Amino acid sequence: MKEFDYVAPDSVPEVVAVLSEHGDRAKLLAGGTDIIVQLREGLREADVVVDIKKIDEVTSFKYCDENGLALGAAVACYNLYEHPELSKLYGALADSTHIIGGWQIQSRASVGGNLCNASPAADSIPSLIALNAMAVVAGPNGERTVAVEEFCTGPGRNALENGEFLVSIQIPAQCNRSGSAYERFIPRNEMDIAVVGAGSWVKLAEDGTIAAARIGLGAVAATPLYAAAASESLLGKAPTEENLATAGELAKQIATPISDMRGTDEYRTHLVGVLVQRTLTTAVERAQSS
Amino acid sequence: MSASKKVHVTTSINGESYDFLCEPRHSLLEVLRDNLGLTGAKEGCNNGNCGACTVLLNGRPVDSCLVLGVEVDDAEIETVEGIACSNNLHPVQECFLEGAALQCGICTPGFLVASKALLDKDPHASEETIRFDLSGNLCRCTGYDKIVRAVQAAGQQMSAEA
Numbered sequence: 001m002k003e004f005d006y007v008a009p010d011s012v013p014e015v016v017a018v019l020s021e022h023g024d025r026a027k028l029l030a031g032g033t034d035i036i037v038q039l040r041e042g043l044r045e046a047d048v049v050v051d052i053k054k055i056d057e058v059t060s061f062k063y064c065d066e067n068g069l070a071l072g073a074a075v076a077c078y079n080l081y082e083h084p085e086l087s088k089l090y091g092a093l094a095d096s097t098h099i100i101g102g103w104q105i106q107s108r109a110s111v112g113g114n115l116c117n118a119s120p121a122a123d124s125i126p127s128l129i130a131l132n133a134m135a136v137v138a139g140p141n142g143e144r145t146v147a148v149e150e151f152c153t154g155p156g157r158n159a160l161e162n163g164e165f166l167v168s169i170q171i172p173a174q175c176n177r178s179g180s181a182y183e184r185f186i187p188r189n190e191m192d193i194a195v196v197g198a199g200s201w202v203k204l205a206e207d208g209t210i211a212a213a214r215i216g217l218g219a220v221a222a223t224p225l226y227a228a229a230a231s232e233s234l235l236g237k238a239p240t241e242e243n244l245a246t247a248g249e250l251a252k253q254i255a256t257p258i259s260d261m262r263g264t265d266e267y268r269t270h271l272v273g274v275l276v277q278r279t280l281t282t283a284v285e286r287a288q289s290s
Numbered sequence: 291m292s293a294s295k296k297v298h299v300t301t302s303i304n305g306e307s308y309d310f311l312c313e314p315r316h317s318l319l320e321v322l323r324d325n326l327g328l329t330g331a332k333e334g335c336n337n338g339n340c341g342a343c344t345v346l347l348n349g350r351p352v353d354s355c356l357v358l359g360v361e362v363d364d365a366e367i368e369t370v371e372g373i374a375c376s377n378n379l380h381p382v383q384e385c386f387l388e389g390a391a392l393q394c395g396i397c398t399p400g401f402l403v404a405s406k407a408l409l410d411k412d413p414h415a416s417e418e419t420i421r422f423d424l425s426g427n428l429c430r431c432t433g434y435d436k437i438v439r440a441v442q443a444a445g446q447q448m449s450a451e452a
Contacts, residue, residue: 003314006314029361036356039315078350101338103424104404105338108352191426
C-alpha cells in the first residue's frame with residue numbers, strides 16, 4: 001500500500017475539518033473491508049485515512065418507538081443480525097447483514113460503509129430502501145438528510161459532497177403488523193456478489209390487507225432502485241400470491257440490468273420478479289407474526 | 291507528501307502486552323508477521339476472501355489483512371499461537387490432526403481460529419452452521435468434509451469436557 005497518514009478524531013466536526021482540508025485525498029475508515037482493499041489495489045488513493053470509530057454516534061445504535069433506529073455509520077453487521085429485538089423488527093436488514101461476506105467480514109463491515117461504497121449489488125441497500133431509511137450526513141454546513149434511494153449516484157459514487165460524511169442511518173420505527181425481508185440470488189450458498197437482490201417491507205392493516213409497502217432492488221441498474229409502481233400496486237390489496245406476483249411483474253419493468261459473467265439482462269430481469277415475490281411473501285409472513 | 295510517521299501502538303496479544311511502532315499503511319497481518327514474529331496467521335489472498343489471516347479482535351474473528359495495525363491500539367487480539375494451553379493442544383487442533391483435516395496447511399491457522407470461535411459460541415453447532423460460519427475460510431486441498439467433521443468432533447470433545 002502507498003503511504004498515508006492516519007487520524008482518528010473523536011468528534012464529528014473534527015472529521016469534517018479533515019475532509020474539508022484534504023478533499024478527496026482523505027478517505028474514511030469504518031470497517032475497512034472495502035477501503036483497505038481499494039487502497040491496496042490502487043483503486044483509490046489517500047493522503048490521509050480518517051478512522052471514524054472513535055466517535056460515539058458513529059459506532060453506536062439506538063432504537064426508540066418514536067424515532068426508530070439510529071444506526072451509527074460504522075456499526076458492524078453482526079450487531080444487527082445477532083440482536084434479538086432488532087433482527088425481528090428489521091428482518092430485511094438482518095437478512096442482508098448476515099450474508100455480506102463471511103463471518104470475518106461481518107465482524108467489521110458496516111451498513112453505512114456498504115451504503116457509501118455504493119455498489120449497485122450492495123446487499124444492504126435494497127433493504128434500507130425498503131425500510132424507508134434516511135442517510136444522516138454531516139458537513140461544513142451542518143447536518144442534512146438524504147433518502148437512501150437517492151444516496152447512490154452511480155457505481156462507487158454517492159451524494160456526499162466535499163467535506164461531508166455519513167454519520168448514521170435513521171430507519172423508521174416498526175409497528176405491529178409490519179415485516180420485511182431481503183433475498184439475493186447467487187450461484188453459491190454464501191460469500192458471493194448478488195446477481196440480483198430484492199428487499200421488501202410491508203405494513204398490514206387490521207383487516208390483513210396491505211396498508212403500505214416498499215420494494216428495493218439491487219444489481220439491476222447503475223444504482224440500487226426503489227420500485228415505486230410495484231410498491232404502490234399493493235396498497236389496499238390482500239397479500240395473495242397473485243397480487244404479490246403482480247408487484248414482481250411491475251418491478252421487472254424498472255430493471256435495466258447489464259449482462260455479465262454473473263447473468264444476462266434477461267435472466268436478471270426474470271430474477272427480479274421471482275425475488276420480489278419471495279421477499280414480499282416472507283415480509284407478509286413476518287408482519288402477520290409480529 | 292512526506293513519509294508517514296510511525297505510530298506507537300500498545301495492544302494485548304494472546305494475553306501478553308505488546309508495544310510496537312508501525313506505519314499507518316501496514317496491516318495487522320503485516321505487523322504480526324513482520325514486526326512481532328507471530329507468523330501463524332498466513333497471507334493468502336490479502337483481500338478478505340480466504341480467511342487464512344483470521345485472528346480474533348476483541349473476541350470476534352476478523353481478516354487481519356483488512357485491519358490496519360494502527361487500529362488495534364488498546365485492543366485484545368488472539369492468534370493461532372494462543373489457542374493451545376501450554377503443552378496441550380486445543381481440542382480443535384487435536385481433531386484437525388486426528389481427522390487429517392489439512393493437506394498443505396496454509397489455510398489451517400485461519401480455520402483453527404474461526405472454528406474455535408465458532409465452538410466457543412456453540413459447541414453443538416450443526417453441520418449447516420459450521421459450513422455457513424466457516425464460509426469466510428477457503429481451503430483448496432481438502433474439499434472441506436474433513437474440516438467440517440473435525441470441527442464437529444472438537445465440539446463433542448469440548449462439550450464432554452465442559
